[in-house]
Amino acid sequence: MSPGGEPCSCGSRGCWERYSSGSALRRAARDRGFGREDTSHRVLATHADDPVARDLLDTVAAHFVDGLEVVSAVLDPSTVVLGGGLGTDPAFFDAVHTRYARQAITPPRSRPQLTRGRLGNLAGAVGAADLAAPGRT
Numbered sequence: 001m002s003p004g005g006e007p008c009s010c011g012s013r014g015c016w017e018r019y020s021s022g023s024a025l026r027r028a029a030r031d032r033g034f035g036r037e038d039t040s041h042r043v044l045a046t047h048a049d050d051p052v053a054r055d056l057l058d059t060v061a062a063h064f065v066d067g068l069e070v071v072s073a074v075l076d077p078s079t080v081v082l083g084g085g086l087g088t089d090p091a092f093f094d095a096v097h098t099r100y101a102r103q104a105i106t107p108p109r110s111r112p113q114l115t116r117g118r119l120g121n122l123a124g125a126v127g128a129a130d131l132a133a134p135g136r137t
């Protein structure tokens with residue numbers, strides 16, 4: 001997403017996840033003085049009353065929508081499911097949904113429906129277990 005961007009744990013730089021994930025929100029919150037413990041949870045819990053928390057949430061949501069636009073332009077999905085701990089958080093989902101609703105969609109594409117996944121932080125583990133299940137190749 002940003003070739004000269006932040007180093008990513010995958011070895012590349014500027015990956016979408018570096019800017020639009022729970023860990024991205026945690027890093028940004030620490031940089032803005034939220035302390036070292038439960039930073040993303042505190043941002044999500046205080047965004048309604050704290051303008052710094054609101055700004056952090058909106059910034060990470062904006063990065064998410066930027067990436068979603070790229071993915072949507074390539075795949076033209078009818079539905080996008082937000083998963084993981086951050087993606088299923090109501091505050092983050094609302095921030096993404098609000099920002100995405102303002103994005104112009106160029107026909108012939110249509111705006112995909114955004115929904116929240118049901119597994120939260122367990123999504124990765126459940127997916128890995130499903131892939132490892134007998135009968136899967």
Ligand SMILES: [Zn+2]
Nearest residue numbers: 008010012015
């Ligand atoms: Zn990466």
